[in-house]
Every structure is written in structure tokens, then in C-alpha cells.
Amino acid sequence: MKRTTGAIAMAGITALLLTACGGDTESEDPTSPAADEADAPEGDDEGATSDAGDAADETAAGGEGDAAGETAGAPAASDGTSLVIWADDLRAAAIEPLTETFTADTGVEVKVQVVAQEKLREQFKDAVGQGAGPDITIGAHDWLGELVQNNVVAPVQIAPDVAEQFVPESIEAVTFEGQLYAVPYSVESLALIRNTDLAPEVPASMEELVENGQAMVEAGDTELILAQELGKEGNAYSMYPYVSAYGGGIFPLLEEGGFDGSKAILDSPETLQGAEKLAWLGEVGALSTNQDASNVIPNFIDGKAAYMVSGPWAIDQITEGGINYAIDPIPDFADGGETAPFLGVQTFYVSAESLNPQIAQTFVQEYVPTEEIQVGMFEADRRPPALTAAAEQVQSQDEDVEAWSAAAEGGTPMPNIPQMNAVWGPLGKATADIVGGADPAERMATAQTEVASALGGR
């Protein structure tokens, strides 16, 4: 036994010596223990940010999300010969046939890899951090700050005349600290979806909506004034149109576009005015923390509510439920408060570690801004295209698109700065409490303190 232990020790020393010699010839440093092997057990991206944009999305996409079972192992990575694109199942299916033109023009083979939607952001980040990962990933614009922080995405030096062909907000959404990092293909936002059998008229204001809703509830036609996601933990994305109605919001806007992430304005007089409206909507029962992702769309489809505030992801279920619907912008408040929603932009990101940087850039800069791809992607997820020409082409075929575009008007892209991650939680919980009856001014002040200390502690 003792001799065996000795032999193993010898073996170990020999191994160490051998690798040490090998190590010298290669000048590369062994990476630090923390950066090395960084596949830390990071779960899915139920993060605060995705609560905002994609939580509803995920429920809407429903069971399909799991269809990516084939990607149980590590998905294919950029290998220096072909172009590898990662996308969720819905978008992977859409982009695959759209790459044929590119392959025919350039002779570059394109591999599209399905990654489960709730894991895409985390896997993209981790894989690129390991020096692997795809050349291109299709994802939401509000990931951007985090991706830049960890050097996951490469800048996209798109030609100015091409950038001008996009809806301006979509370009703003993919700009971080003055640099462009992705090419957008769709713009989505919340809107008022109305059951036209129950409520044939467009309400002129939130007050009128509440009045009509209350009348319907009293008459026994419906059970809810309005269906809108909030939940016990609140939802800053869903409540933003009300909170920002009087010019307030989360971060002050910068003159050159984007947000100033260094200070939050959750307790500014303008934001508080919006929060008062939130409290009022809670008081009259239009909003409730008992309405969450699990019941908002089902309630609307069951006819329990004539009005619902939701996004394009709800439409498939509504159509399946056989509801006659119409889409309109969220009504403004009667005293002039303008309810502008957050915009979510879907984009093509280029990996910072791509082994085919020019090929990837050629695809996103020269092929993604074409009507072929923009319209093709629309067919898959029904979000209005970000390329103006494509949006116009689609509008002539699908009247919903025009309505979605109208609803998005005046909206600001969700902040893509990493500081936003410190806001989703506290602001979300504040909206839940205010709707539940907490004093708006006090509660927003508490949220402001918490956000400020999180930002200061960076």
C-alpha cells in the first residue's frame, strides 16, 4: 500500500513536470482560477430584466420553449468555417430558410442552432466567456449593457445610410454609450387589446376605460375592469406607461439619446404624479396584484375582462380562443398624462469571440437590413419589423401591424444600461405595493433609496 502511494505521488510529479515543460513553450498564461472554467451553475434567465420583457413572452411561447431538448449538451460553436447562429426555437425556424440567399452569394454555410429561450442569454454569455459560442445570436435589446460589460458582443459599424432606414427608436435601442452593437429586426410594445364584442368603442381615456369597465362588471358581463399583468412581486415593465405618464420614469434621458444611469428619478414630482394614477387604478380595482402571468391572458380569453394590456405575444392565444379583438394604444389619462409604453427590440448580436468576424458582420450589416429577412422574421413572431420599408410592406398585409406601430408611438426603448438591473426589482415591488394601497410618495421614496444605494455601491 505504501509503495503504491509512493508510485502515485511519483506519477503526479512526473505529470506536473511534463505539463510544466509544455506550458513553457506556449507563452499563454494560465487564466486565473475564477475566470477559468467559469461555467458556474447559473440557472435560467428568470432574472429581473427578463421579468420585464420576456416573462410574458415565455408564458406565451408556452411549452414550445422546451422543444429545444435537442440542445441538452453545449450547442454548436463558431468554428471558423461556417456561420453559427443561436436563436430560440421560434426564431431559429424563421431564420433558417432566410439564410439561403447569403449562402448562395458568399458560399458560406450557415448553421442555425436552437437554444431554449429562457437559457439563451445565460448560455450566450457563458459560452462566449469561454471563448466558444456562436457567431451571431438573436436576442432582446435590453441584454445589451450586460453583454457589453462582460465583453460578449462586438460593435457593429453599420453604414450611416443603412442605419437611417430603420425606425429611429430601434437604433437607439441597440446603442450603448454611443456605440452600435446589434442590428434590430422588430419593435414590440404593450397595447390595449379590446374584446370588440364586449366593448365595441375605443375608450378615449383611462378614466373612460375604468368607467366602462366598472359598468360592465356591475352589469355582470365581465368580472374585471382590466386584465393586466402585475403579480405579487410587481412588474415595472407593465406599469411603466402609468408611472411615466407625466414625464417621470426611471432614469433621466440624455440629450444624445439613451439614459443617464448614474441617478434614478423614481421620486421626482413627475414620477410621483404617475404613481398617484397607479394608486388610483389600484383603488378602483382596475389593477390588482392577483393578476399575474398565469391568469391575465386566460381571463381575457374567457371573457372575464373586456380590456387587456398586453403585447404581440398574446395574439396567438387570443386568436385560438376565438375572441374578436382590436388593438389600440393604451389610453392616456384625461388630464393629459400620456401613457407611453416601453419598447422591446429584437436584434442580431455578433459575438466578440467570433472566429468569423467579417462573415458575421457581413451577414448582420448587409443581409439583416433587407426586406427579405425583416419580413421573413415578421412571419415567425408577428412583431412589426424595425426596417421602415419592411414595416410598410407588412402593414399592407396585416392590419394588426399598423395598430402595434401606433401603440409603440412615443414609447422609449427599455433602458439597455446594466444599471437597469438594479431597478426592475425595487420598482416592480413598489408598483405592487402602491396598487395594493401603499402611499405612492412614501413607497416611491423607499424604492428610490434602495435603487440609489444599489447604484452607489457599484
Added chain:
Amino acid sequence: MSQAPVGQPVATPPWVLAVKWLLIALTLAACTYLAWLAVEGGSWLIVTVVAFLAMSVLVVYSTRRGITMKYLLPGLILLALFQVWPIAYTVATAFTNYGDGHSLSKEEAIEAIQAQSVRPAPDSARYGMSVAIPEGEEIATAELSFLLTRPAQEGATGEHVVDGQELFVGTLEGLEPLPVEGVTLRGNGTIGAAPGYRVLTLVEANERAQDVSAFAVPVDGDLGIKAATGTQAFVGRATTTYNPDADTMTTLEGTVYVARDGNFVPQDGQGPALPTGWTENVGLDNFSSIFTDSTLRNGFVKIFVWNLVFPLLSVGSTFLLGMLLALLFNDPRLRGKGIYRSLLILPYALPIFVTAIVWAAMFNQDFGMINEVTGLNIDWLGDPWAARAAVLITNLWLGFPYMFLICTGALQSIPTDVREAASVDGAGPFRTLWSVVMPLLLVAVGPLLVASFAFNFNNFGLIYLLTGGGPFDATNSQVGNTDLLITFAYRLALESGTPNIGLASAVSIIIFLLVGALSYVGFRQSKALEEVN
């Protein structure tokens, strides 16, 4: 099948030897392959470990020595890989600031910041670009040049202009006009062929992709013409540059950023840090912040108390219900026990990921079944005490079948003569239960109760899916009223404003120590139970 005489070495049949050497060879081949992959990835630590493994396998199994080691080695290797390594890794991470914005090494961060700062010069021209090499040379080694075109400006001379495009050749020396003779243009306005050059296709140029990325044709000042795509180039410059002597970053506007706490922060303290930071050692900062940061400390104490109460009440309530049902269904006079028992085990058989979500929906104040059926109007998931009750109720439903199962098993193993002896001695049913059955039962299930405690101590799935740790107090959105330490650590690591894996590692080490200590005490106690025998 021959019986070997005791004490004499057995002659190993040749085929066994052959299989043995084949297996050894296979293991070595697999190790070589792994090592080769690791060498390609540049991880010398992994190469060392793999080489060590290969040598150990060879030494232990190829020789006749060390019989014990032959049995122990596989277990030891697995122990090291799946137990020791993750723990060591977590401990190492707990002393760093690893997390979002601090995931790179400093060198990588410096490079990334400079690469991200490359901006096109305002109002500069955009060029059509073809990557070219001198004719007749190898792609892998040849000197690159960019053949560039741009719409002709006024004053451009005719010999460099074709089809309205002005032609240039860009090298590392600078930008030169290109004579039009022999030049053909492609449909997109880029040069398709030029005398003396071999124009590379997108795929050919990709062999030199990193060189193309780094290539910049110098034009006035620090501006350079760089590839934007495979066919387009732009004029730009890095707007932030690193000064290695002072370890600072300087922007074009002259703002100086100094390295501090894993980020480049403005020297004058005004404005935000540069977004990309790096991982560095922070010593005991993560541990001290758990105990000094008031939010974390208060949260930690509050969560810890609930983290003790929750598993205690859970184990107590599930055990009580499970045991009572087991006693009931153990009665020989009851008919159809098989069916009842199967039905009772159902909650245990359903995956928690389904049941917890269903229970969350049932607890909904307005739309949930529980308020509807009972006629109550309790805000189950919004009120701290109601939420705690909801968690315990759900866990009772989820957990009693397990207790029922193990109690049934233990009860059936208690010999009937013990009970008979008790009744002969004149003990009533309760006296028998309390003084005879219970002690014997606890001997059997005691360790399982401790295990159940440890499991519920870390019952992440239930809390995460049912309440998400909430409801939260107004002043603190990090610490929920039903949070366990493990859900708290998860939120810190992945869901908080600044996902901080280093801090979360520190929290999990503390959880590890706590669970270890509690389990130790628990097992000591359950050992005391065994002394009944």
C-alpha cells in the same frame, strides 16, 4: 470455475489480462484525448490533472501492488471531481468579485474597452472593400492589402476613377490611388480583380480573419480605415486608449480613468465607471459585507430564523400527519389498504415543479381555488404570515406521503410480540403507542427525519416556485419573508441588480457550514435514540 487452493496465487486467464490491458489502454486514450482538448484550450491546470489521472490508472492497475487502491481509485477520482473540486472552486470564488461586469481578466478587459471604443470619424467616407494579397502568394502568409473604392469626389483624376468609383489600395503604410487599368468592379461596387493582386473571397479571407480585424490603413492622424464587414470599410479610431505606464484609460475628450476595485473609474470621481471590469481578489470583503452591510445582515438574521423554523415545522407537521395515517392504515382490520396507500402516495409521485406552480395558482387571492372553496379572503401570497402558512401547507401536502411511507415500513418491521407483551403487561393502546411503538419507530426513522430537515433547509424549488421568496418588505427588495438562505443566495448571485457570484459563493459557504453543523447535532441526537435498543 476451478477452486483455487487457498494461499496460492491464481494464474489469471489470458483473456482477462487482455481485457484488463484493453481497458487501461482505452482509459489512457480517453485521457490523451481530453488532455489534447485542454492543450488546445490552453488550460494547463486541466492538462496536469488529466495527466495525473492517467498515470495513477496506469500505476494502480498495471502492477500487482496495492489491491485496496484498485478498488478505491475510481471512487476517489469521482469524489475529487464531483465533490472536492466544486467546493474548492466555490471557496476560491468567494474571495473574488466575480460576477456581472467582473468576469474578464484585467488584460481582456483593457483590450475589450479599447475595441468597444472604436468609433467612425464623423462625416467620413464609407469604402467598398476587397481583401487582396500579391498574386502568386500563399493566403496564410501573404501581406494583406485592402482594395478600396468610394464614390468619386470632385477633383478626382480620371485615371483612378471607373464607373464613378474612385479606386485606392490601402496597406499598413497608407492609402494610395489605384490605377484603373485592368481593374474590374463587382455589382456592389467593390473591386473584383486588379493586376498584380489576388482578390480573396469572403471564405478565403476568413483564413486571415483576425489579421483582417486588426488591419488598419493609416490616414490622417490616428484615424484608420478598418474593415466593417467583408466588403465594407470605415474610417475610425479607438476613442479610449490604455496607458500601461500609469495603468489608466484616456478618452479623446481627455477624461482619465484609473483602475480601482475591478473597474476603470474617472480620476476626478465624476461620472460612471467604464462598463467592462475585471475579476480580482477581494480577500474577505464578501464575508465581511455579509456581516457589516445592514441590509444583508438584518436580512441574513431574519432569513436564518425562518430557515430554522420552516424545516422544523415542515418535518414536524409532515411526520405527525404521515405517522398518524400510517398507524391508521396499519390496522389489520382495515380493508382495501393497498388502494388507500397508493392514493396517499400520489402527491409524492408528482413532480414539485408542477405541484408548486399549481398550488401558487390555487393560493391566488381573487382567482384561486382555496379562497373560493373556503369563502375566505386571505391574501395568501401577499401577506407575510399568510405566505409562510401557505408555504407550510403546501409542504405538508407534498411531504406527508414520504413520512407515511417510511413510517408504514418501520411499523411493519416492529414485531407483533412486542405489542402483545405490552398488552399482557396491562398497557392500554396509548401507553403502548407512547412507550413501545414510538421509541422503536423513532430509531428507524430518526436519521431520515434529520435528512428531511437538511433537505427542507435547502428546499429551493418549493420556495422559488411558490412564493419566489416574497412577499417583500417595502424597504428591501432583496430579502423576502419566505426566503431561505439558498433562495436568498440565488437572488444575490443571479437576480439582484448586480449579479455577484463572489458574494453568493460566500453565502453558500456559510450555508454549507450551517447545514453541516446542524446535521452533525441532529445525527448525534438520533444516535441517542438508538440507545433505546
